[in-house]
Amino acid sequence: MEKNRTIRAVEAHPAISMLKKNRPEGAWNRDDSTMREMAEPFGGRYFHCSYKIEKSRQWVSFEVESRKDAVSNYQYRAPGEWFAELYAHYYMGTLDDHPLKGWFEQEIDQNFNPGAVLGAPNYP
Structure with missing residues (x-):
C-alpha cells in the first residue's frame, strides 16, 4: 500500500511529466508557450536531455525567458550548441541587436582571432 502511494507520488511529480514529454522531441522543437507551461513548476527552468553519451544521458536546463534572445531553436539543445550558434551568427554579421554582440x-575579436590561430588556408 505504501509502495503504491510512493510510486503514484513520484509519477505525479512535474519532473517525471517533463521527462516523458521530452522523449519524442527536445527543446529545439517546442514553442515557447509549451516550454513555459512545462517549466512553471521549476521556476521557469526547462530541463531536457541534450545528448545520449554511451549509456548515460546529459541533462541540461535553461530559463525559458532566455529564448527571447535566441538566434535559433537548435541553440538550446546543449551548452556547446548555444555558444556555437551565437559564434556563427556573430561572424555572419547577424547579431546586430543581440545583447551579446558587445x-x-x-x-572574442580582441582575444581570439580564428585566422591567426588556424592560419590562413594554403591553396595550391
Whole structure:
C-alpha cells in the first residue's frame, strides 16, 4: 500500500511529466508557450536531455525567458550548441541587436582571432 502511494507520488511529480514529454522531441522543437507551461513548476527552468553519451544521458536546463534572445531553436539543445550558434551568427554579421554582440566584439575579436590561430588556408 505504501509502495503504491510512493510510486503514484513520484509519477505525479512535474519532473517525471517533463521527462516523458521530452522523449519524442527536445527543446529545439517546442514553442515557447509549451516550454513555459512545462517549466512553471521549476521556476521557469526547462530541463531536457541534450545528448545520449554511451549509456548515460546529459541533462541540461535553461530559463525559458532566455529564448527571447535566441538566434535559433537548435541553440538550446546543449551548452556547446548555444555558444556555437551565437559564434556563427556573430561572424555572419547577424547579431546586430543581440545583447551579446558587445561581448563578442570585446572578448572574442580582441582575444581570439580564428585566422591567426588556424592560419590562413594554403591553396595550391
